[in-house]
Each structure stands twice: as C-alpha cells, then as structure tokens.
Amino acid sequence: MTGEAKSQNISWHSGQVTVGDRERLLKQRGCTIWLTGLSGSGKSTIAVETEKQLVNSGHAAYVLDGDNVRQGLNKDLGFSPQDRTENIRRIAEVAKLMTDAGLIVLTAFISPYRADREAAREIFTDGKFFEAYVDTSLETCEARDPKGLYVKARSGDIPEFTGISAPYEVPNDPELIVKTENLVVDESAEQLLSFIRSCGFLAG
Amino acid sequence: MTGEAKSQNISWHSGQVTVGDRERLLKQRGCTIWLTGLSGSGKSTIAVETEKQLVNSGHAAYVLDGDNVRQGLNKDLGFSPQDRTENIRRIAEVAKLMTDAGLIVLTAFISPYRADREAAREIFTDGKFFEAYVDTSLETCEARDPKGLYVKARSGDIPEFTGISAPYEVPNDPELIVKTENLVVDESAEQLLSFIRSCGFLAG
Numbered sequence: 001m002t003g004e005a006k007s008q009n010i011s012w013h014s015g016q017v018t019v020g021d022r023e024r025l026l027k028q029r030g031c032t033i034w035l036t037g038l039s040g041s042g043k044s045t046i047a048v049e050t051e052k053q054l055v056n057s058g059h060a061a062y063v064l065d066g067d068n069v070r071q072g073l074n075k076d077l078g079f080s081p082q083d084r085t086e087n088i089r090r091i092a093e094v095a096k097l098m099t100d101a102g103l104i105v106l107t108a109f110i111s112p113y114r115a116d117r118e119a120a121r122e123i124f125t126d127g128k129f130f131e132a133y134v135d136t137s138l139e140t141c142e143a144r145d146p147k148g149l150y151v152k153a154r155s156g157d158i159p160e161f162t163g164i165s166a167p168y169e170v171p172n173d174p175e176l177i178v179k180t181e182n183l184v185v186d187e188s189a190e191q192l193l194s195f196i197r198s199c200g201f202l203a204g
Numbered sequence: 205m206t207g208e209a210k211s212q213n214i215s216w217h218s219g220q221v222t223v224g225d226r227e228r229l230l231k232q233r234g235c236t237i238w239l240t241g242l243s244g245s246g247k248s249t250i251a252v253e254t255e256k257q258l259v260n261s262g263h264a265a266y267v268l269d270g271d272n273v274r275q276g277l278n279k280d281l282g283f284s285p286q287d288r289t290e291n292i293r294r295i296a297e298v299a300k301l302m303t304d305a306g307l308i309v310l311t312a313f314i315s316p317y318r319a320d321r322e323a324a325r326e327i328f329t330d331g332k333f334f335e336a337y338v339d340t341s342l343e344t345c346e347a348r349d350p351k352g353l354y355v356k357a358r359s360g361d362i363p364e365f366t367g368i369s370a371p372y373e374v375p376n377d378p379e380l381i382v383k384t385e386n387l388v389v390d391e392s393a394e395q396l397l398s399f400i401r402s403c404g405f406l407a408g
Contacts, residue, residue, distance in 0.1 A: 016256045017265075025259055052220040055229055060264065061221075062305040072327070073297035093277035094298050101266040103305060123276070 022102035028059050029201045030099040030128065033192060034092075034120060036111045036171060037134030038163045039149055040141035042180045042188060043108035046134065049189040050106055050196075059202060062098060064091060065108040079160045085116050092120035099128055104201060106192070112168040130199070131174040132192065138163045140181055226306035232263050233405045234303040234332065237396060238296075238324060240315045240375060241338030242367050243353055244345035246384045246392060247312035250338060253393040254310055254400075263406060266302060268295060269312040283364045289320050296324035303332055308405060310396075316372040334403070335378040336396065342367045344385055 023029050033050075035043040047063045054061035070077075074090055077083040088111050095105045111117050121129045141163065142150040153161030160166040176195050178188050196202060227233050237254075239247040251267045258265035274281075278294055281287040292315050299309045315321050325333045345367065346354040357365030364370040380399050382392050400406060 016252050017259045021259050022264075025262065025264060048220050055221045055225050058229065060226075060229060060306065062301075064301070068301075072300065073294060090277060090294070094301065096276065097266075097268070097272075097298065098302065098305065101302065101305075101307060102264065 019100070019102075022100075026060050026102045028102065028104060028203065030102045030104065031196070031199070031201045032092075032095040032099050032105040032107060032124065032129050033132050033176075033196065034095075034111070034117065034129060035106065035108045035132045035134050036117060036174075037136060038138060038141045038168055039110055039161070040144045040146055041134040041136035042178075042185070043110075043134045045185055046178065046180070046188045046192065047106040047108040049185050050192045053189060053193060054104055054196075057202075059104060060102065061104040061106065063106045063108060064095060064098075066110065069094075069109075079166075081113070084111075084113065085119075088113075088116040088120055089123075092123045095120075096123050096128075099124070104196060110162050110168070112162045112166065114169045114172065117171065130176065130195070131171055132176040132178060132195075133171045133174040134188075135177050135179045136181060223304070223306075230264050230306045232306065232308060232407065234306045234308065235400070235403070235405045236296075236299040236303050236309040236311060236328065236333050237336050237380075237400065238299075238315070238321065238333060239310065239312045239336045239338050240321060240378075241340060242342060242345045242372055243314055243365070244348045244350055245338040245340035246382075246389070247314075247338045249389055250382065250384070250392045250396065251310040251312040253389050254396045257393060257397055258308055258400075261406075263308060264306065265308040265310065267310045267312060268299060268302075270314065273298075273313075283370070285317070288315075288317065289323075292317075292320040292324055293327075296327045299324075300327050300332075303328070308400065314366050314372070316366045316370065318373045318376065321375065334380065334399070335375055336380040336382060336399075337375045337378040338392075339381050339383045340385060 035047055037043050044065045051061045051063045069091055074087050077087050091107060095107050098105045145151060152158045153164040162168050178191050180188050239251055241247050248269045255265045255267045273295055278291050281291045295311060299311050302309045321335060349355060353362060356362045357368040366372045382395050384392050
C-alpha cells in the first residue's frame, strides 16, 4: 500500500450522476459484502447463491471471486504475502467502484490476513463495507477439498497454502459470521440476504 | 502483459446468474465504450454527460476515468510506457467485469498507445468493446488547458506528457470518431448515445 498516489496533477472527477440518482434507478443501495474464510469453506458457493437470489428478486448484484479475478485483473500476482496484499488491495478498489456504481458486490476471497482486510475496509466509505466470516473448520474444508487443493498442499505440490503452510487470521470483529457446517447452501445465503436486507440496501 | 495467469490451480467460476438474467433485469446489454484522445480533448466531459443522459433515461452506466482510477486502483503506477501499459490493462479488466455485470461502461483515458488499446480490446468478448476517438487537435487542447497541464508540460515541470514530450498514436480504425471542435458537449454525447443505441445495447 502506498499512501499517496504516485501520479500527481490529478483530481477526483465527481461526475454529474449522484449516488442518489443511482439508488433511485436501481432501487437499491450499493454495498460490498466481503466474504473471508479458508479454501473450501464455501465462500464462492454462498456468494453465487446469494447473487442468484438477489438477481431473481430484481436486484443488481455481482460476485468477484478469486477464480475469475485471478485470471484477469490479478493474473500477474502469485501467493506470496506481498502479492496477496496487492491482490486484496486491487479487489477492494474494484469492489468500491462497483459499489459506487450501485451494485451489491459479493467478494469471495480467502483474504487470510487481518491487515489486508482492514486495508480493504479503509478504502470504502463508512457503512458500505461488511466483513462476513465464512466459518468452516480446516478439517471440514480439507474433507470437502472440492478442487483437490488440500491434497496437493499436503504433498507440497502447492506452497504457501492457507491453513496448511500459510496462516489464516480469523476475523476479530466481522459484521457477520456464517457457520456453514450445519447449514445447506440456501441457509447460508439466507443469512447474507437477511443481513443485506436488514441494512436497508434493498430499497432505493 | 503476461500471457498466462501466474497463479495455477484456479478455474473460472461461471456462477449461476447468466448474462441473459442480467440483461433482463437491467433492460440493457453491458458494453464498454473506450474513449481515447489527448489530455483536454473532452473525454471525461463527454463521458460524464453521456452517463448522465443514460442514467436519466433509466440505464445503468458508469464512467471510469483517469482521475478517479489513478487515485485508487492504479495509484501505484506512474506515466512511464510500462506503467501506462499496466494502467490500461487493469482498467480494461475492470471495465470487462463491469460490462459482465451488465453496465454500460464509459472509459475516459488518454491511452496513447495503439498496442495498449488493442490489448484492452483483446480482453473483451467480441462485440462488447468499442473504441471512440475523441478527435481534438493538440492546438485546441493546449488552448483549453483546463487543468493547466500543458503549461507545466511545456515548462518541463511534467515529464512524458502526451502530445508534448510523449507520443499519442491516433487510432487506425476506431468504431466512432467524435470531432469535438465544432460541437457543444451535448452534441458530442449525443454521438455516443446514438452509437450505443444503434448497437442495441439499450434494450434487454
């Protein structure tokens, strides 16, 4: 993170469309729900289910997840601590732009470091960023191993794998905790939806 | 540009919401109009006016421009050729995500190099990216000098300034050319709006 923009001679272009204009158009308020948790905890699955239910009920929502962002915007980044930090920084900046566009953004990234998540939060206006901890035990994630990554991590084929050979720092004070182990996907998504609804984001 | 994603063991998560779902919801089709031209040519002004008219007519549109992206996502980048290339690459990736979310995206960046603009186009699905050359002469831009940048560039206070001490490569075959010198802003925006309408993006 650099505190100051490297490029000088620039100024924020506020534009003529206000946040209120966008809210009235989309009949909702933009926000970002930042899901964090281990690989295999269910972040993307829950985010995608929540997105589907939002779109089906007439709301513009969008999922940013590690799988699609890593092949595009952040394809130049690996999994070292420094690259993970830059990965999260860029995603937060994109989520902020999408939130400003009025979308309900669901991000699904392991985002293992507290400092990176806090830096992401700092990028947002107050009341637009919410941390949701997808709380699934390492044992369960490893038993699920949907992409076979834990097997590769245990054998050393993947270095710096969160929970095995790299740390995961549990959120201290997330806005929401979804304990997935006794829930089906619909129930986990409903917890997110209830939260989003209760915050008033589904009204323009 | 790296051809291959640095991070392995990832796969595109297609999600359950289709492009068609988003088009029906927003009653429009996502696309990116990539404005290119000299500093002071009118890119941001035209983009912002077009955005306003789109939103006022019920369409979800969003402007990405150098002024706001440079303070956030790309604040680590300067104006060297290498940094300009990375600047454009990241913006194109973000515009692609926003286009996928169903938005009509207007980008307003000098983007002086043909190769960078072509690389941006390559990031998109066919028929979703359109280059609009904001054709304003250097003399007019320098006479306007809305931010006083040309004066600083001429005095050497700003190095590598497009048109003065760094090249601008005129588009060979843009989808649209807006010759601003004999137009008021509304008329320039109307050319963009007519183009967007004629491509069918304003119907779901």
